[in-house]
Structure formats: C-alpha cells, structure tokens
Amino acid sequence: MDKRLTQYRDAVYEQVVKVGKSLGNVTRLRILDLLVQGPKTVENLANTIGLSVATTSRNLQILKRANLVTIERDKNFIMYQLASDQLKQLVTLLVSVAEQSQPELTAAQTTLAQQSGSPQVLTLEALQAKLTVPSTYLVDLRPVDEYEIQHLPGAHNIPYDELPQHLAKLPHDKEIVVYCRGRLCAYANVASQELHDAGFKVATFNQSVWEWSQVMPGQTD
The missing domain is CATH 3.40.250.10 (Rhodanese-like domain)
Structure with a gap:
C-alpha cells in the first residue's frame, strides 16, 4: 500500500478518535447534553451537574480543545455553547443508539417509569x-x-x-x-x-x- 495513504488514514482517524475520546466521559456528556438547551456559564453547569467549578472547567477545556464547545463573552460572564447544531444531533443520536444497543439503559428507563x-x-x-x-x-x-x-x-x-x-x-x-x-x-x-x-x-x-x-x-x- 502507498505509504502516503497509510499516513493519511492514520492521521485522519486519529482526529476522529480525538472527538470520540472527548465524548467518552459521563461528566462531559452531561455537559454537552445541558448545552443542547442553550449557552451556560461554568458556574451554571457546575451547579446543575453537582460538581465543583474547577472540575467542570477542566472538562470544558477538554471539549474546547476538541472544538466541540466555544466561548462567548456576555458582559461579565463567559458563556459556553456547542460549536454547531451537529453536536445536538450527535448527542441525540448517541442516546438513540444506546437505547437500541444497551439493554441496561432501556431497563433503567423502564424501572424509572414504573x-x-x-x-x-x-x-x-x-x-x-x-x-x-x-x-x-x-x-x-x-x-x-x-x-x-x-x-x-x-x-x-x-x-x-x-x-x-x-x-x-x-x-x-x-x-x-x-x-x-x-x-x-x-x-x-x-x-x-x-x-x-x-x-x-x-x-x-x-x-x-x-x-x-x-x-x-x-x-x-
């Protein structure tokens, strides 16, 4: 196989993996799910998730380095928001795939409903x-x-x-x-x-x- 193709494929797959790694954490997935609702400050996110501002901020920085969230200043506040509407689709799709492939998830939903x-x-x-x-x-x-x-x-x-x-x-x-x-x-x-x-x-x-x-x-x- 052409060496250039191998290098190219390794490089591009690595970038996709970077996104996957940033999603592979409960706290970061909860942050993304909350940001589907709209922009939020780190303090708002931390209070909703029940973690310290420092821990929440560290996870936001990981998402930011992966270009999944962006920041915008609103007066004296820094607001975090999803980088694109595609991420809203991604979070929704992840939930749908998990519901189809993970029986523990549907069992938890059924138990809660009961x-x-x-x-x-x-x-x-x-x-x-x-x-x-x-x-x-x-x-x-x-x-x-x-x-x-x-x-x-x-x-x-x-x-x-x-x-x-x-x-x-x-x-x-x-x-x-x-x-x-x-x-x-x-x-x-x-x-x-x-x-x-x-x-x-x-x-x-x-x-x-x-x-x-x-x-x-x-x-x-």
Whole structure:
C-alpha cells in the first residue's frame, strides 16, 4: 500500500478518535447534553451537574480543545455553547443508539417509569395532537433561562424545584403534560408522579425541545 495513504488514514482517524475520546466521559456528556438547551456559564453547569467549578472547567477545556464547545463573552460572564447544531444531533443520536444497543439503559428507563408511576408517556405525534385541544396544559420544567431560549408552543414555565409552590395554581379540569430536557432527564417522570399523587390528570413528554423542533419545524416559541 502507498505509504502516503497509510499516513493519511492514520492521521485522519486519529482526529476522529480525538472527538470520540472527548465524548467518552459521563461528566462531559452531561455537559454537552445541558448545552443542547442553550449557552451556560461554568458556574451554571457546575451547579446543575453537582460538581465543583474547577472540575467542570477542566472538562470544558477538554471539549474546547476538541472544538466541540466555544466561548462567548456576555458582559461579565463567559458563556459556553456547542460549536454547531451537529453536536445536538450527535448527542441525540448517541442516546438513540444506546437505547437500541444497551439493554441496561432501556431497563433503567423502564424501572424509572414504573417507580414514578407515569400514567402516560407521549410520543411527538401524540403531544402534537394534544396541543390542538384546549384541555391540555403544558408545563416546561426547565430553568427560566432555558425556557426563554426556546420552548414548546403554549408551554407554561414552572421550574421543577418550584413545582410544589405552584400546585394550587394548576388547573384540575385540564390534563397536565410535563416535559424537561429529554430522555436522559428524570424530572418529567418524577414531576408526573407528584402531580398524579396530587390528584391531577397527567402525561409525560420525555423528548427535548430540540428534538421537537427537528420534527415540528417552526412550532416552538
């Protein structure tokens, strides 16, 4: 084989491996999954993940060296964001592949659904149909900053941590549909159980706003 071809292939595969290595870590994958929701500071990411700012920053630098995240200054803050929308596709695809190839993942999802007693998990199409009727009350459980970037049409923002304070304001004559950050986020399942136990008719949507926007273009607020 031509030596030039061997050198070329070794070199380009090494660059692909560099991306793979940067993804092969739970913390860094969680960071990427959070950044699918929108730009965040290192402090915001650290607080959400439950790690120190120093540890979070080290992992962000690895992602930055692999050109998977970029930084942008917003007044006195440094915001981290995904380098391209392709990374949103990549994170979503990784989850889908893992669901198909790793039975432990689907078992964990099933166990969570059983433990949380989720009465109904909606597909994209099922949610779209429910949003056409006034008897559906859609709740976005994400933090305010993520909701303001993009949310499902007509969704009311009640961050998960504030849900108990809002129970008295939710309509009992409508079906409450809750969603959060996607399939790796358990907040929607847990919230649906809490709402169900409080006497509400409730359903869960476990896909992300970004996934919705890819199937239902133009149908976000």
